[in-house]
Amino acid sequence: SQTIHQWPATLVQPVGSPLSLECTVEGTSNPNLYWYRQAAGRGLQLLFYSVGIGQISSEVPQNLSASRPQDRQFILSSKKLLLSDSGFYLCAWGQGYPLTFFGQGTRLTVV
Amino acid sequence: DQQVKQNSPSLSVQEGRISILNCDYTNSMFDYFLWYKKYPAEGPTFLISISSIKDKNEDGRFTVFLNKSAKHLSLHIVPSQPGDSAVYFCAARTDTGNQFYFGTGTSLTVIP
Numbered sequence: 398s399q400t401i402h403q404w405p406a407t408l409v410q411p412v413g414s415p416l417s418l419e420c421t422v423e424g425t426s427n428p429n430l431y432w433y434r435q436a437a438g439r440g441l442q443l444l445f446y447s448v449g450i451g452q453i454s455s456e457v458p459q460n461l462s463a464s465r466p467q468d469r470q471f472i473l474s475s476k477k478l479l480l481s482d483s484g485f486y487l488c489a490w491g492q493g494y495p496l497t498f499f500g501q502g503t504r505l506t507v508v
Numbered sequence: 509d510q511q512v513k514q515n516s517p518s519l520s521v522q523e524g525r526i527s528i529l530n531c532d533y534t535n536s537m538f539d540y541f542l543w544y545k546k547y548p549a550e551g552p553t554f555l556i557s558i559s560s561i562k563d564k565n566e567d568g569r570f571t572v573f574l575n576k577s578a579k580h581l582s583l584h585i586v587p588s589q590p591g592d593s594a595v596y597f598c599a600a601r602t603d604t605g606n607q608f609y610f611g612t613g614t615s616l617t618v619i620p
Contacts, residue, residue, distance in 0.1 A: 433552075487610075498510075499610035 400424060403488045403500030410507055416461075416475035418503050420488030423469065428490040430471040432463055435485040444486075447471060483507045511535045512600050514611035522619050527585040529614050531598030534579065538600040538609070543572060543583050546595045546613070555596070556583070588618045 403420045410416060422428050432444040443456045445463035453463050460479050464472045471488060488500040513532045521527045529543075539560040544552035558565040558572045558581075565572050571584045581600075585592055598611040 489610075498612060501609065 401488065401490055401498055401500045403503060405503060406501065407504045408506070410478050410505065412480055412507055413477050416473070416478050416482070416505070418473040418486055418488075418505075420471045420473075420500055421469055422471075422490045425469070425490070425492055427468060428492045430465065431489040431491070432471065432473050433487040433489060435487065445473070478507045480507050510612070511538075512598055512609045512611040514596075514598055514614050516614050517612070518615045518617070520617045520619060521588045523590060524587045527583075527588045527592065527616055527618065529583040529585075529596050529598075529616065531581040531583075531611050532579060533581065533600050533609075535600070535602070535609070536579070537602050540601040541572070541574060541581050542599045542601070543570075544597040544599060544610075546597060552595075552597055585616075588616075590618045590620050592616060593618045 400423045401420065427449065430447045434442050434444050444459065444461060445453055445455055447453050447463070447465045450465055450468055453465060460482060461473060461475050464474065466472070473486060475482060483506050486503045486505060490498050511534050514530065515532070516530065519527065519529065540557065542557040543555040545555045546552040556565060556567050556570050556572050558574050560574065560576060563574050569585055569587065573582045573584065581598055583596060593616055595613045595615045597613050600609050
């Protein structure tokens with residue numbers, strides 16, 4: 398069966414520090430991968446999606462970047478965090494509309 | 509381990525009729541439930557929510573019902589409109605509020 402792992406579950410980082418969130422998927426190959434963010438009181442916002450290794454599409458301009466070094470690995474990064482980067486980050490994968498499997502999320506607090 | 513399940517990947521309903529989307533969960537520690545709506549090429553948007561202390565919440569054409577004993581959640585849309593055609597995700601939050609668990613989505617098609 399397919400599983401998705403996302404870590405860490407919670408993270409508190411100072412302003413200006415770097416960020417690296419990792420997501421891995423097991424049990425499938427060549428999945429579509431997604432990073433979402435939910436800020437307080439809002440719905441999920443799509444940040445990045447990837448249809449293959451090294452292929453990243455950015456949905457909104459921001460202080461973040463994403464990389465897909467391996468087929469089932471998706472990384473969300475920042476060189477210098479801003480206060481506005483605080484939120485709940487979700488990794489997800491899909492392979493066949495409309496099924497989308499979500500990771501359990503990372504609660505990021507920038508202080 | 510899928511703690512929130514939407515067993516119907518798709519649903520088709522005639523315009524004007526009722527749409528019922530179902531969601532089941534396994535974790536009795538969930539205390540807050542949400543429905544999201546998603547159009548193609550967009551992120552999901554929040555639709556309606558319900559706390560575990562209630563069994564019904566209504567917002568216009570949308571009503572969410574919660575049956576805690578059965579660990580079952582449903583979203584009713586009455587009357588259904590073509591613009592309601594989208595993918596609907598059910599989600600649940602633990603009492604600590606740190607994690608969200610999402611279902612896999614149900615694609616609703618409202619036929620004019």
